[in-house]
Amino acid sequence: xxxxxxRRDTFDILREIRSDDDLENVPVIMTSGMDHSADCLxxxxxxxxxxxxxxxxxxxxxxxxxxx
Numbered sequence: 001x002x003x004x005x006x007r008r009d010t011f012d013i014l015r016e017i018r019s020d021d022d023l024e025n026v027p028v029i030m031t032s033g034m035d036h037s038a039d040c041l042x043x044x045x046x047x048x049x050x051x052x053x054x055x056x057x058x059x060x061x062x063x064x065x066x067x068x
Contacts, residue, residue: 003032003040011043018044027065029058 001010014030017023029047030040037048046065049058 001028001030001045003030003034003036011039014040014043014045029061029065 001014003009003011010030014028017026017028027046028044029049030036030045031049031051031053032040033051035050037050040048046068047061049061
């Protein structure tokens with residue numbers, strides 16, 4: 001999930017996901033062109049990846065998150 005969608009950040013959405021009993025364990029990887037890694041991890045993301053990234057980097061991160 002991108003940190004910014006339109007003029008809004010998605011930290012509230014991520015917190016809602018984490019507070020939902022049915023979704024709390026769904027791994028979320030956040031992305032942004034700016035380093036928001038600490039904020040994303042604090043809000044409940046499983047990982048953060050900086051843009052721009054190569055598809056292979058994203059696939060590697062997805063594999064890493066799924067295996068934990």
